[in-house]
Amino acid sequence: MRRLRIPGAGCVALLLALIMVPVVAQEPTTLTILDVVYEDQFPDVEVQLRYLDQQQQPIPNVTSFEVSIGNQLVSNPVAVTTERGPMAVAIVADLSTHMRDKGMPHKRNRFVDMQSLLQEQMLALQLPRLRASLVTFTDEANLYYPMSTDLGGLRNIINGSVPEYPFAPQEEAADGAAYPLEEAIITALEQLGQEAPDVPRALFVFAAGDPDTALDLERIEQAFSSSRSGTSAVHVMAVAFGSDQEGTFTTRAANPGILEQLAAVTGGRYVHYFAADVDQAIQLQTEVKTQFAQILQVADYYSLRFQADPTLVGMQDVRVRVGSTADTYTINIAAVPPRVSVVVNSRDFQGKVRMTVRTDFAQSELAHVEYLLNNHRIGQSEKAPDFVYEIDSYARGFQELFPPGNYELVAAVRDVQGLESRSEPLVVEVFAPPVPDSPLAWVMAFITGIGGIILLALVVVLAVVVGVMYGMQRRQKIPRISKQFPTNRQPTRSRSVKVSETVLGDDELTSEVDNDLTAEFNPEELTQVYNPDDLTARYDPTAVRERIFRVLVERGIDPEARKEFHLRSNGSMHYFIGRPSTNNTKQPDIVLPNNLVSREHARLVMLADGGVELVAGHNTNGTFFGEEKIEMAPDEKRVLQSGDVFWISPVVKLRLEEEL
Helix, strand or coil: CCCCCCCHHHHHHHHHHHHHHHHHHCCCCEEEEEEEECCCCCCEEEEEEEEECCCCCECCCCCCCEEEECCEECCCCCEEEEEECCEEEEEEEECCHHHHCCCCCCCCCHHHHHHHHHHHHHHHCCCCCEEEEEEEECCCEEEEEEEECCHHHHHHHHHCCCCCCCCCCCCCCCCCCCCCHHHHHHHHHHHHHCCCCCCCEEEEEEECCCCCCCCCHHHHHHHHHHHCECCECEEEEEEEECCCCCCCCCCCCCCHHHHHHHHHHHCCEEEEECCCCHHHHHHHHHHHHHHHHHHHHHHEEEEEEEECCCCCCEEEEEEEEECCEEEEEEEEECCCCCEEEEEECCCEECCEEEEEEEEEECCCCEEEEEEEECCEEEEEECCCCCCCEEEECCCHHHHHHCCCEEEEEEEEEEECCCCEEECCCEEEEECCCCCCCCHHHHHHHHHHCHHHHHHHHHHHHHHHHHHHHHHHHHHHHHHHHHHHCCCCCCCCCHHHHHHHHHHCCCHHHHHHHHHHCCCCCCHHHCCCCCCCCCCCCCCCCCCCCCEEEEEEEEECCCCCCCCEEEEEECCCEEEEEECCCCCCCCCCCEECCCCCCCCCCEEEEECCCCCEEEEECCCCCCEEECCCCEEECCCCEEEECCCCEEEECCCEEEEEEEEC
16 A cells, blocks of 8 residues: 655645645735715615725725615625715826926927827716816916816816816926926825715826936925824826936937826826837827726725615614625614505596506505595595595596696605605596497487586576466456456466476486586595686587697607697697606607707697697796797796797707697
């Protein structure tokens, strides 16, 4: 039998290697919870955190985090995304005479090299929550642009389009002029030191360097440490322009070495932007762009979105762990009102309509539900769990209070704890009762509708006229009767009673008409008096012939979008004009995909006489009439003719045309 022999020294080395493997593989990391967003959307919770390596760079591509609230581990799926947070950037630019010398062979001078790089990188700085400043120096340091979110102004200075801030190298410098690179760097660090403690910051230095100038590295290191705020370090990138030797392509030597020293003392990045040919220059441009983007990534953070247990209330600890690194954040969860959605069997109110509520979130059971149409209560229910309520939208009382048109239906709810809330509005459309399709239906509709009232009035008038005529006839006959009969004989009243019964015997018809006029809808349930001028004109069944219009979009929207909308004038109708909705509510009738257009910017009203009326809404960008753009006040009305032009905001042009 052969035995495997391992020398003693080999055993020790193998054992040490096995012990050291996990130590080497497990580098120190930092996990910091920045914020927990939950108040307006609980139980939906968002945790924002940074996960950094030893060099304070974000660790990318982490897809799994362990999250717990209180003592409960979140079992629901956790969606992990990467977001770009706020950041502060300070730029130092060399405008001394050194930048007038040759840079690379194919470029005019060092300043052109620097300006082209800055113009390209300014595009990468266009972030929603980024603040930036600019410090320049010639023979003295100047704070050209203090820390600001107006990156457009900073870009204009770098492009050379702001006369009061000339961005060009100094023409001539006096002999022995100072080269205050050090002062410019300290001024930029002071700008960064004013930022909030948890905001990442970066310093970008673009300069040639002066061979006769040395940096006080100890002073810079001290200023660098002072600008450090909270846990956010300053990330430095130094870009040097020009050769350090006088030669074919340069008459004045640069000193890129001092910029390399700056990067070394601050733990930053360094690029010497000088090349002998075009290919090398392209590689340098790519390198600067890559290094720039990597520094901006320090503002990246992870967003964890999930649903928590809805029963959690009070002070709770949110804990996030990845590997052996973790952090804790304390939040106070208050009692949350219920969130519901109103549900109908049809958004078209035609005949019987059944309404219920769907509970999207509730910490307690619902106790009471009211249904509101344009803030007018039309019904209530306490029948859990669906809280069903039905109405007849064709009932005469309902039609009088809610003529045909569009309305917002809302469910107002209260739970057993007394917490109240309302659902999001659901746009519904009320329709007029259908036109009868038979003679008998026409008669019944006439009797039970407004015709019944007219018929009753005619019956009353006829009865009064007949009674007056009968009384006049009786007064004329009494003298003749008294001459024909003896004075001691009383005339019988049977004839007059018979005549009365014959003439006025319509009591049964009057009773039937009254019974038919009883409406099913109870108007006492309404909390407010309906004003038809608020939204929809009254329905007019005697409207003139139907007219058809179309609205043409002539300017201001995407060429791919719909540019023609048809309108029908067959009663009282409203066509809302607005930007497309992103939630579950009904889209506008005339959809205009433009950011200057509001959700309900204006509306077109089809009048009872067949005309079209433009009503301006309450919005920021205004509604205008005519080619000359006459601005309309909110709620101002203007009757349109075929061919009229009107504007939804100053850029979207519409034209109304009648189809003959």
